[in-house]
Amino acid sequence: MADFPSKVATETSSPNSQSAQQGGNSLRGLAANLTSLADVSFIRSIPALLMVAEILLGLLHWALIASAPYTLVPAYGWVMFVAVTLWILTTILFFMILFGAQRKLTAVPWPLTVMAYNGIAAVVYLSAFLANAASVRPYIGTYYYGTMAAAAFFGAVVTLAYGASAFFAYLDWKGDGGNAATSTVPV
Numbered sequence: 579m580a581d582f583p584s585k586v587a588t589e590t591s592s593p594n595s596q597s598a599q600q601g602g603n604s605l606r607g608l609a610a611n612l613t614s615l616a617d618v619s620f621i622r623s624i625p626a627l628l629m630v631a632e633i634l635l636g637l638l639h640w641a642l643i644a645s646a647p648y649t650l651v652p653a654y655g656w657v658m659f660v661a662v663t664l665w666i667l668t669t670i671l672f673f674m675i676l677f678g679a680q681r682k683l684t685a686v687p688w689p690l691t692v693m694a695y696n697g698i699a700a701v702v703y704l705s706a707f708l709a710n711a712a713s714v715r716p717y718i719g720t721y722y723y724g725t726m727a728a729a730a731f732f733g734a735v736v737t738l739a740y741g742a743s744a745f746f747a748y749l750d751w752k753g754d755g756g757n758a759a760t761s762t763v764p765v
Contacts, residue, residue: 616676633669700741
């Protein structure tokens with residue numbers, strides 16, 4: 579027992595890092611923590627850019643519809659439901675992929691899940707776009723005609739973005755092997 583020192587230093591970090599955690603430079607520390615958590619390679623990818631386009635244009639789409647008296651035409655209830663629901667789900671999915679939920683939730687087949695989500699979203703948004711485009715006619719001659727026509731245009735663009743996302747998700751799924759059982763069979 580004589581070999582054990584009487585005083586042991588247990589400090590494992592520098593005083594500067596402790597002051598950063600205690601508020602000395604909290605904004606810089608927060609930015610460093612967020613960038614270390616975020617998947618920077620995902621942000622630079624085509625699927626991420628398409629998701630950002632879906633989020634921004636989807637927001638514009640449902641905001642245009644919400645700014646007009648959309649309750650006069652029953653079809654716009656479906657359009658609003660699809661636009662708002664897919665906007666929320668796409669935003670959640672974007673942040674889940676950005677912050678690496680697929681690394682923590684390994685039981686979910688992420689390439690297949692993202693492909694199925696984007697494929698279903700493209701088909702559902704296509705139906706909403708068609709309902710939107712077919713329902714612009716009652717607004718001819720009113721102040722809201724341009725708003726509803728612009729909403730139909732952005733509905734078409736968002737539909738194309740979901741279709742492109744489904745295509746890239748399909749390529750990712752096929753490149754990943756798709757089925758875990760076929761990739762574990764010895765050749």
